[in-house]
Amino acid sequence: MVEFRLPKQAKLVKTDDFSSVFNLRKRIANKHLVMRYRPSDNKGARLGLIVAKKTAKLAVQRNYMRRVLRELFRLNQHQLPAVDLVIQVQKVFTKPDFLEIKQAFESLCKKL
C-alpha cells in the first residue's frame, strides 16, 4: 500500500531551507515552471512553492496554482529522488490548462 499523504515534514518551512536550495544553483525549467533542487539526506522529497504576486495579481489564481502543484507533488512524491525541491511558477494557468501543467510537471520530474 503506497501512501500519498503529505504531512508537514514534507514541506520546506524555514528560510534556511529555501536559501540552501537557491545557493546550489541547480535549475531546470520550461515554459510554465522553474524547478530548483538540492539532494538531501532525508527519506523523501520535500517541497517548497513560490508563486509571485507578479505572475498573478489575484489571490484566487495564486491559490489555485499552489494547490494544483502541491497535489501533483503529493501524487508523484514516491517517484522522486530524495531532494529538496522548490517550484517557481512562471506563467498564469487556470483550470482548462490542467493537463498541460501536468505534462510539464512530469517532464521536469523525469529530468531530475
Added chain:
RNA sequence: GAAGCUAGCUAGACAGUCGCCGUCACACUUUGCUUGCCAGUUUUCUGGCAUAGCAAAUUGGGGAAGACCCUUGCGGUCUCCUUAUGUGAGGGAGGAAAGUCCGGGCUGCACAGAGCGAGAUGACGGCUAACGGCCGUACGCAGCAACUUUUAGUUGUAAAACUAAAGGCCAAGGCGAGGAAUAGGGCCACAGAGACGAGUCGGUUCGACCUGUGAGCACGCUUUUUAGCGAGCUUGCGUCGAAACGGGUGAAACGCGGUAACCUCCAUCUGCAGCAAGACCAAAUAGGCUGGCAAUAGGCGUGGCUCGCGCUGUCAGCGGGUAGGUUGCUUGAGCGCAUGAGUAAUUGUGCGCCUAGAUGAAUGACUGUUACGUGUAGCAAUGCACGACAGAACCCGGCUUAUCGGCUAGCUUCACUC
C-alpha cells in the same frame, strides 16, 4: 396582471478516489494510593466495577535545557520539557473576505491642569460603543413613468384613437461637504468702459488753449497769377478743466451682490502608534555588568627615549536581546426565533445555538451524473462549448468599488374584476 423603484435572502446539487487544518470522544501501557458504588463480612478487612484525582516507571515522536562517557562524532546514555500516534464523530472562506476611506473594541507608550497649533465634521430631531454611518422631518436640485397642454402627421363622415417633437406638473424612488458674507482679508471666468476703497475710458454740453493740423470764407503782397506766401474769422480733429446723464453687457454695476469646495470666524469632536500591537520561554554568535583566578610580566598605542597613562587573558554567574517557539486567537457591541416599546433606525425580555483560526500560510485537486442559463449546429430529438466578481490573516459597525443569475417582500402608477 404589467411597469418602475427599494430592501432582504441565495451564490447550482449529488456521488466517488486521493489529501490538508482545527475541535471533541475513545484507545494509546502497567503498578500503587485516594474517592464512589456493589457483594461477602459483627468490625477490621477481602474481592469486583467505575476510571474521577495523584504519584511512579515504561513505549513512540519532537525539543532549543542539564549531566555523564569516549571512539570526539550532525555520537551514545541518563534526567527534564512537550506532545504526537491510531480510530470515529463533527466543522472548515465572502457578500463583498477587496479598497483601507471613516468609526470603535483590544494592546503598548505618553498624560496635574490649561493654552497654542493641526485635523475632521456642520439643517433640525433621534439611534448607537462610536461615526463622516443609519432613521425621521423640513428645504433645495435633477428627473423617468403616468397625467396634461400645444404643434405636426396618419386613420376616421364625425366623436376620437395612435405616433413624434416641445413644454407643464412631476408618484414611489434618487441626489445634496447644507453654520456664519454686518469680524476681517482674498477672488469673481466670458461679456462689458468699468468687477469690489473706487476711479478711468468714450459719448453729450460748456469753458480755456491754439506757436499742432485739415477744410471753407474774405483780405493783402508777388518775377509761379487755374499759383505761392502772409496774417484774420468760422468749423472739425486734438489737449486741458467742469457738470449732469448714461453705456448691445452680466449671476451681480459708486449695492448693505456672489463665493466659505480660498483663507477665516463660530460650534462640536480628536493624545500617538498599531496584532510585524503586547506578554512569556529562549539557542548559536558578538557585545555588556559582577565576582574569582592569573599577573604587575609580556604585547600594542601615545613618545626621540624613560617614567606614566589607556587597551589586551581565563573561568563562573547575571541581565538585556536576535533567530526560533508558545500566547494574543477567536464567545462576540455574536447569531436565530418569539414577543413588548417606537412612524423608523434601534431597543427590552424569554428561549435556543456555537459558526474557520492558517502563519513559506489549511479550507482542496481530479473524475462522473445531473439542474439552470447563454452561445452554436440541427426541422426536431439532441449534441458540443462556456459558467459573475472574487480568497480570511486580531475582531466588530459602516462607506465605496467589482459582480452571472435566481427567489421573496414592500411602495408607487396604470389596467381588469367585484
